[in-house]
Amino acid sequence: MSEQTMIPILNSMFRFQYEPAQNCHVLLFPEGMVKLNDSASEIIKLIDGNSSVEQIVKLLAAKFPEAGDLTDDVAGFLITAVEKKWVHYGS
């Protein structure tokens, strides 16, 4: 299986939501919170446990046509997200 067809899944430890008081999306976990920038939250929004990396890139391209090819950006974010245990890959 190539990296593009793998399916990222948000770890159940984390809850993703919009925080009006912070004016941004956040990940919540036991006794903690990380604030996310816009591009990170746009990617996480599309991590639904069904879509592959490839599909997520396509969906982003459709949403932000002016952004160009986002393959590398998504890959870069996913490396961080896996490192921080926000995300793992389903089989």
Place this chain on the structure above:
Amino acid sequence: MAVNQLSETQQKVGPPLWLLAELTYDCPLHCPYCSNPTELGDKKHELSTKQWLKVLTEARAMGAVQLGFSGGEPLLRKDLEIMVKHGRELGFYTNLITSGIGLTEKRIAKLKKAGLDHIQISFQGADPEVNDAIAGRGNAYQQKFKMAQAVKAQGYPMVLNFVISKQNINQMADILRLSCELEADYVELATAQYYGWAYHNRDHLLPSQEELVEAERIVNEFRQQQQGKGPQFIFVTPDYYEERPKTCMNGWGSTFLTVTPDGSALPCHSAKMLPLKFPNVKDKSIDDIWRKDFSFDYFRGDSWMPQPCQSCDEKEKDFGGCRCQAFMLTGDMHKTDPVCSKSPDHHLIEQAITNAKTPSAPLIMRVNDPQEIARIKL
């Protein structure tokens, strides 16, 4: 200052991000390291369900996002599920901080249904003997062990909290193994903080520097073998052995809001001991308390700071340390935290470290009724 005018620090203050709801001081355990006040107040002044729900609503409206239910033992409140449900519906991340005593598989399921996000269970040691001696209750270990398994089986993220003291610091390797066996997500290995009961028992609890160095070495070695798998261990040494104080609560009145069982609102869970008049949620809204109350603004900024803090270039980092510690040790809550090596009172800390080598007073177990002070030799 005109009545309606806000001070400079009041204008700048952000929302309280953390709400700690201390639902009751009642507790089935008797840990001598307990940081609850030694005078627990009267149970009949405890907030009602309705009053708690209002606190949650108001704090969330301001932007609070983490909600901790603690105590004492929060499971003793029969209405815990109602509060969890309300908190979750408001958008809080809901944390239950429990001793595990009184938990059942059924209650874990009910709490899950109500929307509870995470459960933290405290352990007093790595085996029944040590654990139950510290907790002052038979079979506590067994119950905690079973409930930790049930918490994971029901899909919760789980934090284990080991309060480290002389009594259990030599069990570090076993504590790490136990945490792996129970599949904890995070494990706090935090030396007791010397407030409340723990302050009385400090000489008995405070480990020696050698013991701490060895314990930390064991944890670091274990971490290296983990290769990113298993629990994440967080080791917290007592600030008594540091050169600089800890940053108290991320800054007074900046992030944390504690509400005690009787409704007192505090910038930190031990602040009640200070000679300041703290507001009560029965009389004022959370917004008024956070933004306008005198006590919450009292140690914001740095204009209150005496020397050496006032002219210190590290004051933005630690805000002069812990106000409660300064008060307990020197009798003056404004003073530089004696933990700081620049503090003129630093010898008090050195004295405490020396005293801990040969405790003179007996160890006192925590009791709910001051009449029944139990003295147990560990």
